[in-house]
Amino acid sequence: MEMLALNHVKKRFGEKQVLLDVSFCVPEHTVFGFVGQNGAGKTTSMKLILGLLACDGGEITVGGEPVRYGNTRTNRLIGYLPDVPEFYPYMTPAEYLTFCGEINGMASGEIKHRTSELLSLVGLEGERRRIRGFSRGMKQRLGIAQALFNRPKLLICDEPTSALDPAGRKELLDILTAAREQTTVLFSTHILSDVEHICDEMAFLHEGKIALQGSLEEIRRIREEAAMELELERPEDCKELKAAFPFLKPLGSNGLLLEKSEALPEVLRFLADRRLSLRRMERREMSLEELFMEVIGK
């Protein structure tokens, strides 16, 4: 079942059309990466999912229920970690989570149990310091514990790793992976290696639309089919081939990169007709980064 679905969502701020037509689905119990450059509209999309902004068109459902602007009904299913979470700095993490349980009207036994379970999940068990002395990474981890307190079906995190150092990022990614046992995770990022590390699926938002989406397996397949490296025996053969197919890109002294795999049969026919010998031909493993640069035309 899909936990979240956006269908043809549109959003404009004055003259600026931020989301032109955004559709994607997040299946239950996945870790879903929502990727986009700065200013692509990731936070705007999250605010629409939370009913904090009104869509100009399209529909959003959470757990099958439609999201309505200004109506918080679907938010009972959601835990949200904003990009800069705010806390009462004079509290310890245990005091803070206890306070969250109390304002939610939970019984004290349940609050105690949940607090200890979550502090252990985020690696803050036994932490007696007050939040004012916390690093950014510790605050993000506490924010995840808070967002998970009510056992949400969907955890939404807005760029949770972008301000963290590599060690802090790794800790946070491990927590999001562990959180998948209890919930579905949607997190926005522009750090593509984070997506490669923990996501099952992803969508890439570019110029107001989803430019690329699917499981990481599917996206890897696109990468493998995307480009081919050719290495010829002699530099003059390389020159001859390049002159016949100007779209081939130089690669080292005797190599050429073929980005359009549909042109491969024609290139091979040319090599055979001219009796040019090929030393090596290999599919090129593109990084997610390179693939995105290609999608955005850079």
Ligand SMILES: Nc1ncnc2c1ncn2[C@@H]1O[C@H](COP(=O)(O)OP(=O)(O)OP(=O)(O)O)[C@@H](O)[C@H]1O
């Ligand atoms: N309330 C608003 N009024 C006017 N413009 C806005 C408003 N909120 C966002 N925008 C604009 O919409 C665009 C998308 O912003 P958004 O914050 O959703 O992007 P983002 O993908 O989250 O970027 P970042 O990675 O930098 O956080 C930006 O150009 C931003 O300036």
